[in-house]
Amino acid sequence: MISVKNLKKSFGELEVLKDINVEIQEKEVVVVIGPSGSGKSTFIRCLNRIEDITDGHVYIEGTDISNKKVNINKVRTDVGMVFQQFNLFPHKTVLQNIMLSPMVVRKWKKKEAENKALALLRKVGLEDKAHVYPDSLSGGQKQRVAIARALCMEPKVMLFDEPTSALDPEMVGEVLEVMKQLAQEGMTMIVVTHEMGFAREVGDRVLFMDGGYIVEEAKPEEIFSNPKEERTQAFLSKVL
Amino acid sequence: MDFKWEIVIEYLPFFMRGLGYTILASLIGFVVGAIIGLVIGMGKSLSNPILRLPFIWYVNVFRGTPLLVQIFLIHFAVMPIFIKPPEPLISLIVALALNSAAYIAEIFRAGINSIDKGQREAAYSLGMSHAQVLRHVILPQAFKRMIPPLGNEFIVLVKDSSLGAVIAAPELFYWGKVAVGSYSRVWEPYLSVAVLYFVVCLVLSYVQSFLERKYATDDQRKKSKKVVRRARGAEGH
Numbered sequence: 408m409i410s411v412k413n414l415k416k417s418f419g420e421l422e423v424l425k426d427i428n429v430e431i432q433e434k435e436v437v438v439v440i441g442p443s444g445s446g447k448s449t450f451i452r453c454l455n456r457i458e459d460i461t462d463g464h465v466y467i468e469g470t471d472i473s474n475k476k477v478n479i480n481k482v483r484t485d486v487g488m489v490f491q492q493f494n495l496f497p498h499k500t501v502l503q504n505i506m507l508s509p510m511v512v513r514k515w516k517k518k519e520a521e522n523k524a525l526a527l528l529r530k531v532g533l534e535d536k537a538h539v540y541p542d543s544l545s546g547g548q549k550q551r552v553a554i555a556r557a558l559c560m561e562p563k564v565m566l567f568d569e570p571t572s573a574l575d576p577e578m579v580g581e582v583l584e585v586m587k588q589l590a591q592e593g594m595t596m597i598v599v600t601h602e603m604g605f606a607r608e609v610g611d612r613v614l615f616m617d618g619g620y621i622v623e624e625a626k627p628e629e630i631f632s633n634p635k636e637e638r639t640q641a642f643l644s645k646v647l
Numbered sequence: 648m649d650f651k652w653e654i655v656i657e658y659l660p661f662f663m664r665g666l667g668y669t670i671l672a673s674l675i676g677f678v679v680g681a682i683i684g685l686v687i688g689m690g691k692s693l694s695n696p697i698l699r700l701p702f703i704w705y706v707n708v709f710r711g712t713p714l715l716v717q718i719f720l721i722h723f724a725v726m727p728i729f730i731k732p733p734e735p736l737i738s739l740i741v742a743l744a745l746n747s748a749a750y751i752a753e754i755f756r757a758g759i760n761s762i763d764k765g766q767r768e769a770a771y772s773l774g775m776s777h778a779q780v781l782r783h784v785i786l787p788q789a790f791k792r793m794i795p796p797l798g799n800e801f802i803v804l805v806k807d808s809s810l811g812a813v814i815a816a817p818e819l820f821y822w823g824k825v826a827v828g829s830y831s832r833v834w835e836p837y838l839s840v841a842v843l844y845f846v847v848c849l850v851l852s853y854v855q856s857f858l859e860r861k862y863a864t865d866d867q868r869k870k871s872k873k874v875v876r877r878a879r880g881a882e883g884h
């Protein structure tokens with residue numbers, strides 16, 4: 408479903424992704440871990456080309472998005488993304504936040520978009536917040552709205568870049584719970600996170616990144632109990 | 648000092664007519680300037696550095712030279728190409744429009760750039776095109792932030808339009824000068840003119856802060872309206 412071949416990414420002189428190769432299957436939940444600055448965000452942001460691709464190829468369902476000629480907006484409708492800082496639209500209500508893109512991009516009728524949005528709000532447990540502005544929500548609520556907003560486009564894959572890192576500890580659980588449910592429903596997910604418990608419980612595979620490479624990849628039980636690479640061992644001994 | 652009120656009263660109709668032209672010239676100048684400014688602002692944001700260059704230099708030139716010099720150049724050098732003889736009021740409006748466009752372009756750009764880049768990224772990640780991101784996400788938020796500087800620019804423009812007097816555009820200050828000429832008295836005409844400018848600018852600054860407040864509380868307001876509407880709907884059932 409996603410195939411990354413020799414992906415490289417530089418910011419000016421600084422080469423952040425050096426040679427990334429990975430295949431991700433449908434319905435797989437892939438967790439990306441690694442130290443700060445190792446390129447996790449950059450990697451996940453290349454998967455919907457929010458970050459320009461310097462070299463190599465990223466195939467989303469066979470479409471090579473490193474090709475400047477592909478209609479990237481079209482591809483992005485199938486690739487949902489959830490950000491560390493939520494990035495809800497402050498001038499729109501919760502419901503409007505969720506309905507906006509289905510209406511302007513997918514050209515759904517208002518009623519249709521509203522029904523779907525309300526159903527998603529129910530799913531993330533926030534139907535009573537439909538008509539408030541994001542300002543009045545807690546961090547955990549904002550992030551659940553952001554997830555609902557991405558889901559309303561009916562994406563085939565969801566990218567999460569440290570979705571719980573900006574949250575107060577007591578709100579982390581409610582967001583992880585929504586993500587867990589999503590995984591159980593068979594959503595293909597790529598999740599950058601420091602939540603090792605989530606990685607262990609929900610992840611099908613863990614990628615450990617360091618210095619712009621995927622240093623090790625394995626099933627969670629393997630990588631956590633028996634990491635092969637020295638750098639993985641060093642990192643895990645610090646975070647576990 | 649004896650202040651001769653009869654001079655003020657005698658010239659008041661002319662001052663009022665002049666004030667009308669002052670407001671007209673500033674308003675048209677501002678609206679046209681905003682349209683040109685929008686184009687310049689977008690041009691300055693082009694990614695191609697060569698295409699961007701003329702827009703950058705437009706702003707540099709109009710901000711880097713005195714408006715008075717621009718008015719002379721436009722009235723005596725540029726306008727005669729189109730209108731013979733050049734019409735002072737039109738020259739003034741053209742100068743105000745071209746000049747304010749440079750400042751308004753910067754206001755637009757700063758307003759748009761002030762929106763957190765996460766907003767753009769989230770919108771793009773939802774599949775929106777450049778135009779859709781601008782229209783639904785960036786501009787509505789940027790607009791609120793543009794109100795104060797746009798208001799300031801308009802107030803500046805009203806005052807700067809007094810430079811039209813030097814090319815005999817029949818705006819407010821021009822009539823002040825005429826009155827001074829015909830009575831050989833300076834206090835009465837110039838003070839009257841100053842008071843009129845002051846009143847207009849004062850009113851404008853009130854309008855500005857009203858708009859600011861209105862849009863600042865916009866989200867709040869919509870929210871309460873919606874609650875009321877829903878409550879009404881509930882009653883109906």
Ligand SMILES: Nc1ncnc2c1ncn2[C@@H]1O[C@H](COP(=O)(O)OP(=O)(O)OP(=O)(O)O)[C@@H](O)[C@H]1O
Pocket residue numbers: 418421423441442443444445446447448449450
């Ligand atoms: N827009 C940018 N311009 C220049 N350098 C950047 C940019 N974005 C990221 N970098 C650099 O790229 C490197 C990798 O950043 P990235 O955000 O991908 O790391 P990360 O693994 O997500 O780290 P963290 O855990 O702190 O989020 C860092 O050295 C960072 O400073």
Ligand SMILES: [Mg+2]
Pocket residue numbers: 447448449569
């Ligand atoms: Mg990161």
